[in-house]
Amino acid sequence: MVDAHQTFVIVGGGLAGAKAAETLRSEGFTGRVILVGDERDHPYERPPLSKGYLLGKEERDSVFVHEPGWYAQADVELHLGQPVVAIDREAKSVRLGDGAVVHYDKLLLATGAEPRRLDVPGTGLAGVHHLRRLAHADRLRQVLTALGRDNGHLVIAGAGWIGLEIAAAAREYGAEVTVVEREPTPLHAVLGPEVGQMFADLHAEHGVRFHFGASLTEIIGQDGMVLAVHTDDGEEHPAHDVLAAIGAAPRTALAEAAGLDLVERAHGGGIVVDTSLRTSDPDIFAAGDVAALHHPLFDTRLRVEHWANALNGGPAAARAMLGHDVRYDRVPYFFSDQYDVGLEYSGWAPPGSYDQVVARGDVGKREFIAFWLSEGRVLAGMNVNVWDVTETVQELIRTGARPDVERLADPSVPLESLLA
Structure with a gap:
């Protein structure tokens, strides 16, 4: 009552x-x-x-x-x-x-x-999309289905998490995909170049084309429909639809x-x-x-x-x-699924905050944990196709652990032992 x-x-x-x-x-x-x-x-x-x-x-x-x-x-x-x-x-x-x-x-x-909007001519065309709301996803499902059926081209502005997940989805539907990104690697602001390159390789293996070091300057259309995009280095890419994935x-x-x-x-x-x-x-x-x-x-x-x-x-x-004593200090966490790669990321380590990246496992097979360190302290960790380790990774971050780097990189060393 x-x-x-x-x-x-x-x-x-x-x-x-x-x-x-x-x-x-x-x-x-x-x-x-x-x-x-x-x-x-x-x-x-x-x-x-x-x-x-x-x-x-x-x-x-x-x-x-x-x-x-x-x-x-x-x-x-x-x-x-x-x-x-x-x-x-x-x-x-x-x-x-x-x-x-x-x-x-x-x-x-x-x-x-x-979603942040593209500030370029042509954004009012019917084939320009964002993804934030359920209605956007409803529409995008129809778009990707049609692009896959007709061998159509999707240009994605931005190689962040949303851009890459939609690139993977579009390729699974059978669409042609080009990703335009001003940074030198995907996810550069989150993972830095060391791990970001892995995502470039993953998507390239699945047929995604990347155009790094560039930004969209214009979306070209006719009769209200998208035909192509131009970038600030003078390139033109064919497109039937454009997705803006440049952040929120x-x-x-x-x-x-x-x-x-x-x-x-x-x-x-x-x-x-x-x-x-x-x-x-x-x-x-x-x-x-x-x-x-x-x-x-x-x-x-x-x-x-x-x-x-x-x-x-x-x-x-x-x-x-309600007046309870609350201290909200949880370790930041997110997850992503792209093709056959699943991952979980914990912590916060943008470029400039760390001085070393340590990989534990097989990066080539995409079965590893990456750690970002600053003066030996674990700032962040990302497990790729390695499961049931998030709690330990977060504890390494929360306790300010400074584990021996050789042991941190050695999969034969129990991860929990590094908390001691």
Whole structure:
């Protein structure tokens, strides 16, 4: 039975928001829980959009966080297809797109991120795509099916995780794929050149063409349809469709208009939160892609745009809203599947932060663990087609371990022994 002694409002209908609502109820909160999402679909998980669902290996219903009936059973009030357009911090209320005003005692912003747009001529053509929402994946499945059937060409701008996963999916459908990337290797900003080259080789073996050191400058079309793309080094690539996969920007407009502290865009953007995921307003919290946390392990402010952060951050914020003592300092984690390669990455080690990469296993067979080290300390680890090691890898990172490098590289040495 819900009473009206308190009202907690969650803005954002993704994984973080849905798991926060679930946690409020599981922790015994009996006040009103209102979840507002600007999409008409029930809250869903995003990894399948570039993996199993995009490939046609998972049903559409499998992406949803809860069964549709769960929300009514849990007394969670859903407002779908309804944006929040303003926050009044003094009145402690939010205004919805239809003009309705909803009071809150505590507010959670789980507004996520949105795809960065290509700023070049031709982006208004029908064959230019992004992938962020379920509707995008629905459309992209149709596009890849048609490209595969007709031997069509897909040009992908960006060789990050989304770009590479869609390149793999497109090749499985039979489409021709060209990836344009301004850095010298795929995933350069995450993995650096040492491991990024492995992904270039993997995709090249499956027929993907890379054009490194270049950016799109124009998308050429006729009668509203894509014909080709031009790059800033004077090259032209044939294309029937173009996918922009150049990253995502945190959706901070609401927070900015409300006067909450933000991180500068040049430093990744996002809403400033403390380790309890509380913003500069003591009654407003943020979680998921939009939250920028000063991470004690890496002594820097991080904004993590991955599934595990939404999965764990939403519940952590919910507990903090209830007044629990929360210290959110989980090791960043994500996973990816491309062709026959599965991987898990833990930690944070962008180029410039590490001075050594150590491989443990057979890189040629793509069965190994890579470790990024700084002055001997493990900053990050990525297991490729090696399983059941993530917990140990994360413990090496969390404890600031400085293992002997020869033992770290030796698969015959039990990984757990390096924690001693």
